Amino acid sequence: MTTVDVVIMAAGKGVRMKSRLPKVLHRLAGRPLLQHVLASVSALQARRVVVITGSGAEQVEAAVAAWLPDGPAPAFVRQEPQLGTGHAVQQAVPVLPDDGTALILNGDVPLVEAATLQKLVDTSGGRRLALLTVDMQDPTGYGRILRSGDAVWAIVEHKDASEEQRDIREIYTGFMAVPNVLLKRWLARLKNDNAQGEYYLTDIVKMAVDDGADVVAVKTQDKVQVDGVNSPSQLADLERAFQLRQAQALMEQGVRIADPARFDLRGELACAQDVEIDVNCIFEGQVSLGDGVKIGANCVIANAAIAAGAVIHPFTHIDGEKLGVRVGEGALVGPFARLRPGADLGPEVHIGNFVEVKNATLARGAKANHLAYLGDATVGERVNYGAGSITANYDGANKHRTVIEEDVHIGSNSVLVAPVTIGKGGTVGASSTITKNTPAGALSIARGKQVSIAGWQRPKKAGG
Ligand code: UD1
Ligand code: CA
Numbered sequence: 277m278t279t280v281d282v283v284i285m286a287a288g289k290g291v292r293m294k295s296r297l298p299k300v301l302h303r304l305a306g307r308p309l310l311q312h313v314l315a316s317v318s319a320l321q322a323r324r325v326v327v328i329t330g331s332g333a334e335q336v337e338a339a340v341a342a343w344l345p346d347g348p349a350p351a352f353v354r355q356e357p358q359l360g361t362g363h364a365v366q367q368a369v370p371v372l373p374d375d376g377t378a379l380i381l382n383g384d385v386p387l388v389e390a391a392t393l394q395k396l397v398d399t400s401g402g403r404r405l406a407l408l409t410v411d412m413q414d415p416t417g418y419g420r421i422l423r424s425g426d427a428v429w430a431i432v433e434h435k436d437a438s439e440e441q442r443d444i445r446e447i448y449t450g451f452m453a454v455p456n457v458l459l460k461r462w463l464a465r466l467k468n469d470n471a472q473g474e475y476y477l478t479d480i481v482k483m484a485v486d487d488g489a490d491v492v493a494v495k496t497q498d499k500v501q502v503d504g505v506n507s508p509s510q511l512a513d514l515e516r517a518f519q520l521r522q523a524q525a526l527m528e529q530g531v532r533i534a535d536p537a538r539f540d541l542r543g544e545l546a547c548a549q550d551v552e553i554d555v556n557c558i559f560e561g562q563v564s565l566g567d568g569v570k571i572g573a574n575c576v577i578a579n580a581a582i583a584a585g586a587v588i589h590p591f592t593h594i595d596g597e598k599l600g601v602r603v604g605e606g607a608l609v610g611p612f613a614r615l616r617p618g619a620d621l622g623p624e625v626h627i628g629n630f631v632e633v634k635n636a637t638l639a640r641g642a643k644a645n646h647l648a649y650l651g652d653a654t655v656g657e658r659v660n661y662g663a664g665s666i667t668a669n670y671d672g673a674n675k676h677r678t679v680i681e682e683d684v685h686i687g688s689n690s691v692l693v694a695p696v697t698i699g700k701g702g703t704v705g706a707s708s709t710i711t712k713n714t715p716a717g718a719l720s721i722a723r724g725k726q727v728s729i730a731g732w733q734r735p736k737k738a739g740g
Pocket of ligand 1: 357364383417418447448
């Protein structure tokens with residue numbers, strides 16, 4: 277087994293993003309580009325991971341520290357100013373031991389897979405310079421691979437390439453594996469006498485050949501893995517490619533996605549059998565869908581566990597944040613429902629349109645079908661919660677709980693001022709404002725009595 281030291285270049289400005297945010301912190305599928313790279317790296321069991329920062333260094337370093345990826349915590353090396361990729365890697369030399377192999381990656385190429393990186397390391401075999409290459413339809417801007425047969429003898433950067441060299445389609449992806457000791461020797465010899473006045477990492481290929489070291493190109497067929505992000509348009513393209521991959525993987529498990537081109541997963545989605553997902557849904561964080569769950573069009577669902585047979589109708593927004601949301605077996609939610617953190621729906625619960633539920637437990641068969649708010653509440657089995665009713669859970673300083681015991685019927689447009697308990701089997705008359713606990717089985721009404729004045733004359737318009 278080769279000892280691997282990963283070096284990730286992330287010092288570049290990312291000028292074409294035209295953003296204040298450092299490029300490697302822009303998000304793909306909900307996670308920063310650099311976090312994708314670190315996730316692939318974590319499978320390699322590297323001895324150390326070095327991230328080279330420069331532009332927005334503080335921001336990038338703080339972000340990485342907050343992710344706590346598996347494996348060794350990354351070390352940071354600053355590159356100030358940024359004089360090219362060779363200069364970037366030179367900054368890592370003091371933290372690279374003489375034994376081991378350096379695996380050099382780009383922080384802005386997010387979708388590279390661990391198996392591809394491992395193959396590069398294996399090809400290097402502790403003694404060769406291994407380069408990852410790919411054939412490009414349009415190789416403009418990239419470093420071209422110069423080879424005679426299998427032997428690679430140099431990489432020439434686009435700006436330095438001749439007309440014939442520019443016709444070469446095989447390009448360097450920015451990934452290489454190279455023994456540390458050789459890397460250090462060659463880095464020390466880099467010059468910047470080229471079209472961009474930069475220290476090119478790619479110049480070490482020619483040095484390797486001059487020194488009689490083996491240079492091997494590993495060509496990948498999978499462009500998505502080596503695509504970099506330089507502009508919002510490239511970021512969007514890569515996002516779609518990645519989403520399509522995720523959708524395909526789910527469909528291979530049997531998930532029925534109405535249109536994989538209109539599906540977005542920004543996190544993890546675990547699906548049981550016979551799950552159906554209609555168009556334009558977004559899943560974020562950790563979401564699980566049980567057997568036979570149906571998700572209607574245009575739902576946004578984050579951090580939620582949805583049990584077997586539940587149906588989420590169109591335009592529903594669910595976000596469990598840290599507390600999570602649970603939807604019980606056979607529950608019906610939406611259309612246009614909103615479930616917030618701590619919403620915990622039992623089996624067969626119905627939540628209808630324009631109903632908001634937060635930090636509330638609803639037991640089996642409870643229903644809130646129209647225009648209602650349930651916050652900080654415990655709702656018993658079979659409760660019917662009328663249209664337009666709300667739990668007044670906030671007194672301006674503190675939150676209080678509302679308890680609605682089983683089989684209660686809350687009439688429309690009621691206000692339950694917490695803390696308050698509605699006794700089992702009780703009924704609250706429509707439009708009541710309930711401020712005191714109500715006894716079990718009683719009808720409780722708290723509203724102005726109806727008065728009718730016979731023959732009432734409406735006022736007349738002055739001068740009319
Ligand atoms: C580089 C390669 C080119 C290859 C291409 C693949 C060189 C000289 N050229 O091109 O052969 O086809 O990648 O995408 O290496 N960076 C730093 N410090 C610097 C300059 C860059 O950290 O001073 C980082 C950038 O943040 C980025 C990476 O290095 O993550 C690559 O830099 P970029 O300018 O995008 O690559 P090119 O030089 O265009
Ligand atoms: Ca460049």
